[in-house]
Amino acid sequence: MSEFWYHIRRNSMLTIGVITLLLMVVLWLVGYFAVDIKNAAPLSAPTDLPPSREHPLGTDSAGRELLAVMVAGAPTTLQIGLIAGSLGMIVGTILGFTAGYFGGVVDAVVRSAADVALTVPALAVLVVIASVITKTLSPEILALIIAALAWMWPTRTIRSQVLTMRERAYVEVARLNGLNNREIIFKELMPNLLPYLAASFVGAVSSAVLAAIGLEALGLGPQSEPTLGMTIYWARYYNGLPRGMWWWWAPPVLIIIFLFIALFMIAAGLDEIANPRARRTT
Amino acid sequence: MSLRYVLGRLLFFFVVVWAGVTLIFFLPRLAPGRDPVRERLGMMAAMGGMNAENVERLAKAYEAKFGLDQPLWKQYLNYINDIAHFNLGYSLAKFPTRVVDVIAPAVPWTIALLTVSTIIAFTLGTLLGGLIAWDGAPRALRLFLPPLFTFSAIPYYLLGLILIYVFAFRLRWFPLTGGSQILTMPTFTIGYLIELIYHSILPALSIVLASIGFWSLSMRGMMITVEGEDYVTLAEAKGLPGGRVFLWYAMRNALLPQTTALALSLGTILSGSLLVEIMFNYPGIGSALFSAITGFDYFVIYGIVFFIVVAIALATLVLDLIYPLLDPRIRYQKR
Numbered sequence: 341m342s343e344f345w346y347h348i349r350r351n352s353m354l355t356i357g358v359i360t361l362l363l364m365v366v367l368w369l370v371g372y373f374a375v376d377i378k379n380a381a382p383l384s385a386p387t388d389l390p391p392s393r394e395h396p397l398g399t400d401s402a403g404r405e406l407l408a409v410m411v412a413g414a415p416t417t418l419q420i421g422l423i424a425g426s427l428g429m430i431v432g433t434i435l436g437f438t439a440g441y442f443g444g445v446v447d448a449v450v451r452s453a454a455d456v457a458l459t460v461p462a463l464a465v466l467v468v469i470a471s472v473i474t475k476t477l478s479p480e481i482l483a484l485i486i487a488a489l490a491w492m493w494p495t496r497t498i499r500s501q502v503l504t505m506r507e508r509a510y511v512e513v514a515r516l517n518g519l520n521n522r523e524i525i526f527k528e529l530m531p532n533l534l535p536y537l538a539a540s541f542v543g544a545v546s547s548a549v550l551a552a553i554g555l556e557a558l559g560l561g562p563q564s565e566p567t568l569g570m571t572i573y574w575a576r577y578y579n580g581l582p583r584g585m586w587w588w589w590a591p592p593v594l595i596i597i598f599l600f601i602a603l604f605m606i607a608a609g610l611d612e613i614a615n616p617r618a619r620r621t622t
Numbered sequence: 623m624s625l626r627y628v629l630g631r632l633l634f635f636f637v638v639v640w641a642g643v644t645l646i647f648f649l650p651r652l653a654p655g656r657d658p659v660r661e662r663l664g665m666m667a668a669m670g671g672m673n674a675e676n677v678e679r680l681a682k683a684y685e686a687k688f689g690l691d692q693p694l695w696k697q698y699l700n701y702i703n704d705i706a707h708f709n710l711g712y713s714l715a716k717f718p719t720r721v722v723d724v725i726a727p728a729v730p731w732t733i734a735l736l737t738v739s740t741i742i743a744f745t746l747g748t749l750l751g752g753l754i755a756w757d758g759a760p761r762a763l764r765l766f767l768p769p770l771f772t773f774s775a776i777p778y779y780l781l782g783l784i785l786i787y788v789f790a791f792r793l794r795w796f797p798l799t800g801g802s803q804i805l806t807m808p809t810f811t812i813g814y815l816i817e818l819i820y821h822s823i824l825p826a827l828s829i830v831l832a833s834i835g836f837w838s839l840s841m842r843g844m845m846i847t848v849e850g851e852d853y854v855t856l857a858e859a860k861g862l863p864g865g866r867v868f869l870w871y872a873m874r875n876a877l878l879p880q881t882t883a884l885a886l887s888l889g890t891i892l893s894g895s896l897l898v899e900i901m902f903n904y905p906g907i908g909s910a911l912f913s914a915i916t917g918f919d920y921f922v923i924y925g926i927v928f929f930i931v932v933a934i935a936l937a938t939l940v941l942d943l944i945y946p947l948l949d950p951r952i953r954y955q956k957r
Contacts, residue, residue: 376873459638459938461889463925471923593780604775
C-alpha cells in the first residue's frame, strides 16, 4: 500500500488526469439523473435563451436545451473514441508484434503499409466516406470507420519497441531455455510492454475522439443523435459566435478541452512509467 | 545522398498518391446500392431551372465515363487517366466552373497560413523544448511547461474558437472572419499586405499556440536522452563553451527525430488547420471543403481530398530529401 502511494506521489500527471476524468464521469452521472434528455431534441424549448434557472445552459436556435444536449452527447463522442481506439489498438498490437518480432518480408510489408497509410491524412479519407453515407451514419459505424484509420500509429510504435526488446539478454535466455515464439511473446515481451501498451491505448482513444469530433464539427457526424462536435457545427452554422451566444459553443468546447487534457495527462503519466527516460530529472 | 535513397523516396511519393486516389475512387462506391453523384445529378435535373441543359450535359459526361454499363476496372482506369491529366471534373454547385478553378484560388491562402505558422511553431517549440531540458538554461523557462502541456492537448480549432471570442468578439482587436475586407480588391501594395497579415494573426496564433507544445514536449524528451550521451559529456569536459555544446552537440542530434516527427505529423497538422480555417471563415482549402460538404458538391470534395493527399505526399518528399543534410549517416550510406 505504501508503495502505491509512493507511485501516486511520484506520478502526479497520471493522478491528476485520472481524477479529472473521474470528476467528469461523476458530473455526467449527476446530469444524467437530473436532466431530461428528451429536451436535447429540437423544438423542446423556446429558442435562443441565455442561461437561466429554468435552462441552466440556455437553448440554441433550434430550441434544443443545451444542458440536455451536453448530457446526451458526451457519452456518444467518448463511446466512438473507445470503440475506435480499442480496435485500432488491437490491430496495431497484433501487426506491431508480428512485424517487430518476426521481421523479414512481413515486417517490410507492414511497415510500408503503415507509413503510406500514415501519410494519407485520415481526416481527408474520413470526409470522403462520411460525405457518402452521412444520412445513415450511426455512432457505431463511425467508430468502425475511424478504427480502420487508427491502427497505423500503434503498429509503428509497438513494432519499434518490440524491435529493441527482441535482442535483449532475457529474451535470449528464454529462447535458450526452450521457450517457443508464442511463449516468448506472451510471457516475456507482453508483460514488459504493458505500461507502454496502456499509454498507446490512451493515445489511440484520444486521437479517435479527435477524429470523431473533427468530423462532427464538419457536419459529417451521426445526424440522429446529438454529439458535442455537432453542437459546435450548428453553433458555427447559425452564427452563434457573432451573435454573442457563448452558451451555445462554450460548453462543448470546454468539455472537449478538459477531456483531452485528462487523456493527455494519463497518457503522459503512463509513458513516464513505461519509459523512465521521460521522467522529470528534477 | 545516394541515388537509391532518392529513388526510394520518389517511389514512396507515388505509392501514397496512388493509394489516396484509389481510396477516393473506391470508398464512395462501397456504399451499398447508391451513387451519391448520380443521385445529386438526378436531383439537380428534377429541380430544373436555367441550368437544366448544363446538368444534362454533365450527367451525360458522367455516365459515359462512370456509367453502370462500364465495368468497374474501366471506370477506375478512366478515373486514373483523368487524375493524371489533372482533370478533376466540374463543380456540381456552380456548374460551368471546373473543380480546379474552385480549388486554385484557395490554395495560396492555406499554404501561406500553414507554412508560416508551422515554421514558427516548429522553430520556437524546438528551441524552447531544448532549452527547458538543458541544464545550462535559466530555470525560469520551466514555468512554460504547464501551459505548453495544456495547449498541446487542445485541438487547434477549439483554441481558435476561444481566441475569436476573446480577441475578436469581446475586445474587437481583430476581425471576426475572413482573409481580408470583403470590398478590398487584391493589389500589390503594402496596405493590402498589412490587411492580409492583420486578418491572419488569429488563425495563425491558434495553430502556433496549439502545436508549439507538441514540438517543445517531444524536443524536451529527446534532449533529456541526448544530454546523457558520452559525446556531450566529452564536449563539456574538454571545455567547449556552453552555447556551442548546446547547439552543435545536443540540439543537432536531438533534431533528427524531431524532423521525422514533422514529416509524420504533416497530415494531422493540415487536418487541424483546415478546421481552423472553417472556424475563422478563412478563404482557404478548409473553407472550400466546408462549403462543398454543405452543398453536396461531391466532385469538389473529391478534388480537394486529392489535392490534400498530393500536397502532403509532396511535403513529405521534400522533408525526406532535406533529412540527409541533417543526418550524415544517410548522406554517406552506400548500399
